[in-house]
Amino acid sequence: MLKLPIIILNVKAYAESIGEKGLALAKACKEVSKDTGVEIAIAPQQVDLAWIAKQVEIPCFSQHVDAISPGSYTGFVSLEAIKSAGAVGTLLNHSEHPMKIIEIDKIIQRSNELDLLVVACTNNLSVTKAIAELSPYAIAVEPPELIGSGIPVSKADPEIVSNSVKAVKKIDNNIVVLCGAGISTGDDVRAAIELGAEGVLLASGVVKAKDPKKALLDLASF
């Protein structure tokens, strides 16, 4: 199991996280995790997943999977494939990659059979509650208007974090609640944790930082 609170770094499809740059980000996560004792996971670019997961000993997530079983589905990604690649789970339903509810449900059910962790993203309180009914490993609350803004959700809209935590735990106490959008400093992480979140999901704050390792060190100093 993952240690909480956790920092999950979604490197998206940024130019700054392709190939060797993505590998360097994963290694920075590992070093900072080792130095600080804080659990840090990474979601590499899709085509780099096995390559990075097999050589950097931190938890790796896929950024997305498709609602397929292994079979004749050219170009699609199954849970079985990401597990074999070395991932511990997958992000799902990011606001940049919204999914059909029956697909989310199918993937979460299958993830349980495969011992994979689904971190489902949500954009508001009602969708958060809806996805809580599907019992994913974690829900990452990310108001889309704050993504990439540098304005941390824990400051811009603290109530959405605390209300989400309350609502999710009431539906299923086992679901981990993360918060995302605008997180870039240890202060932001601490604020999120004080509001009840058990970790953060972030992207540009590290990937686009001049010194990603320094940014990670700051984040892990909550």
Next chain:
Amino acid sequence: MLKLPIIILNVKAYAESIGEKGLALAKACKEVSKDTGVEIAIAPQQVDLAWIAKQVEIPCFSQHVDAISPGSYTGFVSLEAIKSAGAVGTLLNHSEHPMKIIEIDKIIQRSNELDLLVVACTNNLSVTKAIAELSPYAIAVEPPELIGSGIPVSKADPEIVSNSVKAVKKIDNNIVVLCGAGISTGDDVRAAIELGAEGVLLASGVVKAKDPKKALLDLASF
């Protein structure tokens, strides 16, 4: 440039091509290519692309890319990412993964700037001609009713192969024409070549074979 005629193995999302099994398939392609002198390329599962391309010295294709530039597109795959992963190009518009025409056009245009090869799949003569106008590196003609059937297109519908070759070359003589669907033996490959194709795209005939290397050797004996 790739040497023609070429055999491209699309391993799809089959259980038989995940992880180590996909790596073994790539190594079999390499050995058979070395032994026979026939160019053999592979399209690994998406999350295994960099991992396989970086360790097996044969041409690797992505099975799919999205019509994005590098950026904040969680879970999507750019041409830049597959290039960095070590791919020489990508399959596109497989009948299992049909795409919007403006996306195909955008990706082909960008592939030229990046020196990546697009192998666009088509399902009939009119779509073949339409995509020929977009000038991809290659067009793979695959009547969907024959995919996975074991009935080679070169026997079931030889005219679609010869007519596609004529139509494509008339529009753009530089486009390579492959044929797919139902190919599983060297005889099938030879028949395709006699009809004017410059290679084949296949999947289950090798991936699902009891002895994939033997199947590849047969295919390469055209």
Next chain:
Amino acid sequence: MLKLPIIILNVKAYAESIGEKGLALAKACKEVSKDTGVEIAIAPQQVDLAWIAKQVEIPCFSQHVDAISPGSYTGFVSLEAIKSAGAVGTLLNHSEHPMKIIEIDKIIQRSNELDLLVVACTNNLSVTKAIAELSPYAIAVEPPELIGSGIPVSKADPEIVSNSVKAVKKIDNNIVVLCGAGISTGDDVRAAIELGAEGVLLASGVVKAKDPKKALLDLASF
């Protein structure tokens, strides 16, 4: 408000419900409703919606709306457009037309502002509970394997009906629970009601019947 229990006839895109045939179905619904006192609503083919809703005085539903506001969205359908067309609401997320969860959420929120009724379809208990958190007017539980089967859900899987009713009412007591899939007789409707459903959603049982009016009369005789 609609009177419960209600029968909602989804005419889908069947050849038997295009144009004048769809109008005849709507008129049959009206006559049977008048004769029996049972509320019967219809969801006409999309392009016939205004034409039928403006001339037959029964509740009409759209079969689908898109998650758009009025604007430059060629070929898409807004809630505002169906309201003006005379619809009382819309079906949503039918298993033949699955939708993204953020779209379903957005449409339900907007439907409340416009006094339109969303009947959201679900395929199993977990998705039913998830959508209940979004508080639509109604949820229609339709196990996809029974749709068009002639085997009524109320007999094949009575527990999914009763469990759905319990689960939905626990989340939001105001949500109407309908059941669908395989319903074709008054006995099926009665069984559904005894299991706690407040109506049925059906299609082929009437649209494909030799005598749709007779089929409706049987359905309304629960």
Next chain:
Amino acid sequence: MLKLPIIILNVKAYAESIGEKGLALAKACKEVSKDTGVEIAIAPQQVDLAWIAKQVEIPCFSQHVDAISPGSYTGFVSLEAIKSAGAVGTLLNHSEHPMKIIEIDKIIQRSNELDLLVVACTNNLSVTKAIAELSPYAIAVEPPELIGSGIPVSKADPEIVSNSVKAVKKIDNNIVVLCGAGISTGDDVRAAIELGAEGVLLASGVVKAKDPKKALLDLASF
């Protein structure tokens, strides 16, 4: 057959074209057409199609159809349904509603069997040539950056119009070439015709005009 040059008014999903407002626009098209002798067609909002087409005697187009045959496809629109609704054809692949190439091909093929006219939209020269290979009734060239801009394509980029006409006619001389994007006056229409276009496709220039009928009269005065 439609008389050329033709003006096709796409009313999109604008608030200004819902219901009675859309009907008034159709009536304005009819009056201006009658007064000027210029063929003017309209593409009403999807749910208003039958209602408007059955009461206003001008050619009506659907704004979109799906690549389905009549059947169990809740919320989707078939060519058969729009024909019965009174449409003469459909717009397709608008930049706001891009489609898969195999769907465009399938719909065009079926439209020929049903004597329906497909007006396929394209965004640049390569896509124009690609779609010309599918032989639709007409191609409407609309550089997306000019849509809704008020800057007529005939002035901003005259070469795309003349080059499109040449390229299309070379592939299939029977295809009608329209131009769109930014058209709002009779001068714009005349410029388009002088560049070889046989009509225009426009939207906001009329729908958002203070006096749509006056705008139509100006357009028809080319």
